[in-house]
Amino acid sequence: MKTNFSRRWFVKGLAAVAVMASFPGAAFARATGAFKADKTNSVVNVLFGDLPIEASSQITFRLPDIAENGAVVPATVATEIEGVTQIAIVIDENPNPLSAVFDIGESSVADVSTRIKVGKSSVARAYVKSRGRVFMTTREVKVTIGGCGG
Amino acid sequence: MNRREFLELIAKAGVTASLSGCQTLGDKNGSGLYALSKFGQARVLHITDTHAQLMPVYFREPSVNLGLGSAKGKMPHRVGKNLLSEMTEVNPMLSHAFTYLDFTEAAQRYGKVGGFSHLATLIDKLRGETDGALLLDGGDTWQGSGTALWTRGKDMVGACNLLGVDVMTGHWEFTYDAAEVIANAADFKGEFVAQNIRATEDAMFEGVDVFDEDTGHVFKPYVMKEQNGYRIAVIGQAFPYTPIANPSRFIPDWTFGIQEENLAQLVEDIRGKEKPDAVILLSHNGMDVDLKLASRVPGIDAILGGHTHDGVPVPVVVKNAGGNTIVTNAGSNGKFVGVLDLEFGRAGVVGYRYRLMPVFSNLLDENPAMAKYIRDVRAPYLSTLNEELATSESLLYRRGNFNGTFDQVICDALLEQLDSQISLSPGFRWGTTVLPGDTITMERVLDQTCMTYPETYVREMEGQELKSILESVADNIFTPDPYYQQGGDMVRTGGLGYSCAPRNGFGERISDLRLRDGSLINASQRYKVAGWATVGSKSAGPAVWDVVADHLRDKKEISIDRVETPVLKGITNNPGLA
Numbered sequence: 257m258k259t260n261f262s263r264r265w266f267v268k269g270l271a272a273v274a275v276m277a278s279f280p281g282a283a284f285a286r287a288t289g290a291f292k293a294d295k296t297n298s299v300v301n302v303l304f305g306d307l308p309i310e311a312s313s314q315i316t317f318r319l320p321d322i323a324e325n326g327a328v329v330p331a332t333v334a335t336e337i338e339g340v341t342q343i344a345i346v347i348d349e350n351p352n353p354l355s356a357v358f359d360i361g362e363s364s365v366a367d368v369s370t371r372i373k374v375g376k377s378s379v380a381r382a383y384v385k386s387r388g389r390v391f392m393t394t395r396e397v398k399v400t401i402g403g404c405g406g
Numbered sequence: 407m408n409r410r411e412f413l414e415l416i417a418k419a420g421v422t423a424s425l426s427g428c429q430t431l432g433d434k435n436g437s438g439l440y441a442l443s444k445f446g447q448a449r450v451l452h453i454t455d456t457h458a459q460l461m462p463v464y465f466r467e468p469s470v471n472l473g474l475g476s477a478k479g480k481m482p483h484r485v486g487k488n489l490l491s492e493m494t495e496v497n498p499m500l501s502h503a504f505t506y507l508d509f510t511e512a513a514q515r516y517g518k519v520g521g522f523s524h525l526a527t528l529i530d531k532l533r534g535e536t537d538g539a540l541l542l543d544g545g546d547t548w549q550g551s552g553t554a555l556w557t558r559g560k561d562m563v564g565a566c567n568l569l570g571v572d573v574m575t576g577h578w579e580f581t582y583d584a585a586e587v588i589a590n591a592a593d594f595k596g597e598f599v600a601q602n603i604r605a606t607e608d609a610m611f612e613g614v615d616v617f618d619e620d621t622g623h624v625f626k627p628y629v630m631k632e633q634n635g636y637r638i639a640v641i642g643q644a645f646p647y648t649p650i651a652n653p654s655r656f657i658p659d660w661t662f663g664i665q666e667e668n669l670a671q672l673v674e675d676i677r678g679k680e681k682p683d684a685v686i687l688l689s690h691n692g693m694d695v696d697l698k699l700a701s702r703v704p705g706i707d708a709i710l711g712g713h714t715h716d717g718v719p720v721p722v723v724v725k726n727a728g729g730n731t732i733v734t735n736a737g738s739n740g741k742f743v744g745v746l747d748l749e750f751g752r753a754g755v756v757g758y759r760y761r762l763m764p765v766f767s768n769l770l771d772e773n774p775a776m777a778k779y780i781r782d783v784r785a786p787y788l789s790t791l792n793e794e795l796a797t798s799e800s801l802l803y804r805r806g807n808f809n810g811t812f813d814q815v816i817c818d819a820l821l822e823q824l825d826s827q828i829s830l831s832p833g834f835r836w837g838t839t840v841l842p843g844d845t846i847t848m849e850r851v852l853d854q855t856c857m858t859y860p861e862t863y864v865r866e867m868e869g870q871e872l873k874s875i876l877e878s879v880a881d882n883i884f885t886p887d888p889y890y891q892q893g894g895d896m897v898r899t900g901g902l903g904y905s906c907a908p909r910n911g912f913g914e915r916i917s918d919l920r921l922r923d924g925s926l927i928n929a930s931q932r933y934k935v936a937g938w939a940t941v942g943s944k945s946a947g948p949a950v951w952d953v954v955a956d957h958l959r960d961k962k963e964i965s966i967d968r969v970e971t972p973v974l975k976g977i978t979n980n981p982g983l984a
Contacts (some may be wrong), residue, residue, distance in 0.1 A: 290792045291509035321705075321889045330607075377912065398890050401878045402650045406965050 286375055287357045296381070299354045303344055303383070304390045312337070312391035317382040319395050323374055326399040331355070332369040333382040335391070340366035342385035347377035348398070374399050409519060424568065433762070436819070439499065439769060440531060445747040445759045448633040449539035452530055452684065452744035453486030453525070453571075454712030454736045456543075457550025457609040457836040458562050459579075460780045461905040462521035462767035463853070464513050464839040465739045467717060468806040469506045469984035472977065474909055475886040480980040482693045482716030482735055488981035493719045503741070503764030504717050506984070510801050513841055517768040522565050522590045523780060525765055527774035528743055529569060536747075540631050541596075543571045543642060544712030544736070545690045548590065549578035552791055552852040553783055557584055559590050561783045566777050567595045572835040573629055577645030577652075579689045581858045584657045588615070589802060591625065598667060599642025599688065601627035601672055602665040605858055609659035624660055627672055630680055632701050637749055639682040641672060641706075644968050645713055649891050653859055653941050664695065665702060669921055670792025684748055684755050686710060692893035693735040697724060707755045708746060711735045713893050715805065715835040717742055732759060739838060740971025791849040795958035798846050804837035804854060807883065808906075808971040809898045813966060816950070817900025824864050827921065827937035828872070828902045831897030833879070846958055848951070855938075856950040862938045862947035876904065876916040882906040884915065899970055902927070907975035916962040 290302040300309065301381075318332040333343050343358040345364065355372035366384065375400045384391045473483025481492065486505050490496050502512035503519070534541045543566060548559030559582055573596050576638070581585055591598040604622035605614050617623050628641040632753070646664045649657065673685060675799040684707045689696050692713040700709055704727040717737035724731050736744040742762050749757035784791065805809040809817070812832055820829035837854040841847055867875075875897065882892040896906070919927035927933070938950040947953075956966065977983060 307453055317669075322647055322650055324654065324661060336541075343939070360446075396887075396890070400650065400892075401875060 315393040334367035342382040346381040415582040446749035449536040452710040454544030455546040455738040457741040459553035462518035466803040470807040472982040483982035523772040523776040524770040526776040543574040545576035575642035600644040636683040645690040657901040694888035700724035700731040793848040802840040811966040813898035820936040829900035830937035831898040860949040861945035863945035869927040
């Protein structure tokens, strides 16, 4: 279906909405400690406490296999799991592994995109919290010196 | 040798059994090598990675093309006799075309390969047999020669228009500025397709021109072509790692990647909407990536591949959820034409025949119009191209996982001309071959070096930085998952020896780094290193072809008796190693 609104206008519209949106202060404060953690284990501990982490195939985690630019790597996490209130992206090898936390309303569509930094090749993790359970999926992202392409 | 002598000679060599009738020998349209019985209802012709070689050249296939893990011993990772054993038909000419075996002697006997005027003759013949055929070009067409660089790829756009290329995709095409790429694609009379190139969101926001405002596709993702009443979808897959393997500064607004999920969706949409009789992916992924892709994305009948320059005589059939997909790779430098004949039933493709035909220039007359076009394109540059720099006593070539002899010439030139201890030269797979006793002209140097970021550098590097560069490049070639490979060969080294254990993990493949005098490289000591083709930012030094040309003018005679190839560890009985 073709509408009068191109994707370009849609993206511009989104940006305008984002400017008006504001972060709930409490959620921001809660995540601060997790952003300072320097190990994935500590990140998980601060964010999810003692909750068990369950591997899930219901999470779509999009990330390039090889980053075009480690400073701005597009990442998307989406899931059909219901009642999602938190989504987090973690890069194991980064000095501070937690890249992003999204606190969303329980009835929101769980589909978030952002840009993250990836310092070197790493396992990347996407966590999804829903109704007291935490689900996770992993990917590998490679950061390499360029050149030598055939 | 004149044409008649040549034909007598190949007849004596027993080129093919079918030649014994000899009725084709006097046929100006070619020899028995090019005779095909009728098969199916539609024909698709495929050329790729010609690297702007308008004139016939010599090109030696690799003697080292390692496959590791599940790729060990599988195509395309077989060389020499191990490759011939996979072929259904072998004769001396085919053996010469597909392998490095007895290269010099065979090249002297059978002559040069490729050349667009000979290619045109063969393609016209193949088209004539079937009431037309689709001609697809997998890219790496606009780069690789002096004239391509000086005309910013336009000489090749003109040649491809004359050749009648219907659809193309790209890789080195994107080493010109984005605006030049768009202009060349517009001058190209066929369709330039790529499902995996989009404008970045930032660029979309800034208003950069794209093919599709909704999806951000910079080029058409696919095109429908009709052939003898059958509808064939051709999807473009450009080289996914262009902004990593080549400078992103030329195409800052575009983002690439394999985009497997999008491709799968596109195939599904095309199957649903267009009701095609066949779906073909014209790919510049490289063979290993194509093989993995074929196992995961259903609905593609054939992946006609390039990038890795593998001359694969027999397609690989890959099973997936939708059935089978055949995967091919069609060599480089205009040396081969892939001929895919398709047979259709009620539910699409029910049979196929594939031949990878070597283009022996001596067997094919020049197409007069193409020959004139090429003469005109080259005329203003002939005095530069034909400058005789030195003679070579050795066979000079590049292709292979590690240093070839021409790489050694380049590395030696960097060492001597730029007064450095160590030199590094990229493991590109393009670059033609010089026979022993032949003159090295400027044109042959440009074959090995011609590109839009040729600047050299000289800088100090710590031993650990050198190791880390080698580790990083080794991982790009030898990491087991093809989606994390980039498809080039190992960086070439001058003045630096090392051991390489390809099967080890990241950071553990490279050891025992030594200077040419045998002394060990110290991790924290600084060394003076020269190199070229930096991807990050433009280097300050002279173009590498001038450095190499000066070296050759100084030497006048070149003899390579030692190639700085690493000591291999952990590689045993590998059919990809001669």
